[in-house]
Amino acid sequence: MGEDDAMYTVLLPTYNERENLPIIVWLLVKYFTDAKVEFEIIVIDDGSPDGTLEAAEQLQRIYGEERIVLRPRAKKLGLGTAYIHGLKHARGQFIIIMDADLSHHPKFIPRMIALQQKDNLDIVTGTRYSGDGGVSGWDLRRKLISRGANYLTQVLLQPGASDVTGSFRLYRRDVLRRLVDSCVSKGYVFQMEMIVRATRLGYRIGEVPISFVDRVYGESKLGGSEIVNFTKGLLYLFATT
Amino acid sequence: MIHKNLFVYICSLTDATMTMLMRWLFLAAVILGPWMAVLTNRYQSPWVDQNRHTLLLYPFALIAAFGVYSVCVIAWRVYSFNDCQEAADELQKQIKEAKEDLAKKGFKFVKS
Numbered sequence: 001m002g003e004d005d006a007m008y009t010v011l012l013p014t015y016n017e018r019e020n021l022p023i024i025v026w027l028l029v030k031y032f033t034d035a036k037v038e039f040e041i042i043v044i045d046d047g048s049p050d051g052t053l054e055a056a057e058q059l060q061r062i063y064g065e066e067r068i069v070l071r072p073r074a075k076k077l078g079l080g081t082a083y084i085h086g087l088k089h090a091r092g093q094f095i096i097i098m099d100a101d102l103s104h105h106p107k108f109i110p111r112m113i114a115l116q117q118k119d120n121l122d123i124v125t126g127t128r129y130s131g132d133g134g135v136s137g138w139d140l141r142r143k144l145i146s147r148g149a150n151y152l153t154q155v156l157l158q159p160g161a162s163d164v165t166g167s168f169r170l171y172r173r174d175v176l177r178r179l180v181d182s183c184v185s186k187g188y189v190f191q192m193e194m195i196v197r198a199t200r201l202g203y204r205i206g207e208v209p210i211s212f213v214d215r216v217y218g219e220s221k222l223g224g225s226e227i228v229n230f231t232k233g234l235l236y237l238f239a240t241t
Numbered sequence: 242m243i244h245k246n247l248f249v250y251i252c253s254l255t256d257a258t259m260t261m262l263m264r265w266l267f268l269a270a271v272i273l274g275p276w277m278a279v280l281t282n283r284y285q286s287p288w289v290d291q292n293r294h295t296l297l298l299y300p301f302a303l304i305a306a307f308g309v310y311s312v313c314v315i316a317w318r319v320y321s322f323n324d325c326q327e328a329a330d331e332l333q334k335q336i337k338e339a340k341e342d343l344a345k346k347g348f349k350f351v352k353s
Contacts, residue, residue: 026339134323147318211328239262
């Protein structure tokens with residue numbers, strides 16, 4: 001099968017993204033159309049009380065049911081199960097996972113696609129930490145915690161990617177399936193576990209520098225409990241991978 | 242891809258199904274084994290006796306050196322962390338553009 005006519009599925013788990021969802025969908029449609037690539041967007045809404053699903057239905061009317069697929073769930077369940085749920089009916093040979101809050105910009109997707117084709121990769125991950133990747137909206141404290149945690153992760157786990165907690169990635173479909181089935185962590189430790197297990201299994205991983213626009217950080221500071229969870233996750237992965 | 246090559250190298254030294262914990266324990270044994278021998282006087286030689294003080298300090302020196310190296314690396318990475326202001330500006334512009342285009346296509350935005 002020629003990879004020129006490969007199809008790309010974007011999995012978009014959402015919770016209270018009524019304002020951002022239309023924008024992210026518009027941007028995805030724009031960049032996929034410009035790249036002349038077949039795509040579909042699967043919106044997995046976890047029963048958002050703010051009307052996210054209604055917004056998704058409007059988008060479906062505008063862009064068509066082939067392009068915007070809705071797979072809602074009754075309540076907030078984990079990210080891993082959201083991916084499994086979305087994968088069930090995905091038509092793409094490649095799956096892109098990303099955040100729906102506009103921190104990840106679809107303009108990087110064509111670059112991920114190009115790198116995957118060039119080097120025949122199994123996974124392409126966006127990185128904020130190398131090349132001209134970076135972040136907007138972080139203060140010194142946040143940057144310090146981020147770099148410190150990432151350095152510790154690199155030393156202890158040798159994960160094979162510079163940005164392990166990042167969730168902007170392109171996976172070959174069966175690779176994603178296999179990894180999601182073997183990962184048990186929650187939240188961003190889940191993303192760490194995915195990439196570490198991928199390296200251990202010998203998958204080919206490439207990176208594309210991305211710019212991460214954090215408009216949410218001001219409201220939710222990185223607190224003690226997140227740091228504790230991160231450390232627990234890191235130790236768990238250290239002992240089991 | 243330096244991390245990957247380093248990992249592959251470590252794998253080649255040990256069984257590939259070992260966990261990172263096992264690998265680090267192995268590394269610790271390699272470094273501390275000779276040190277323990279010197280500490281407990283199991284290895285007799287004039288050179289060891291002469292340099293005993295220095296030899297006993299070497300794991301601590303390694304840890305200190307690693308600590309200094311780590312601090313420098315992290316400080317440099319924080320300092321050179323890219324601030325993507327243009328990305329934030331571009332996003333603002335595109336949000337406006339998207340809202341106008343979607344409104345034209347019939348999308349009803351809810352005023353909040």
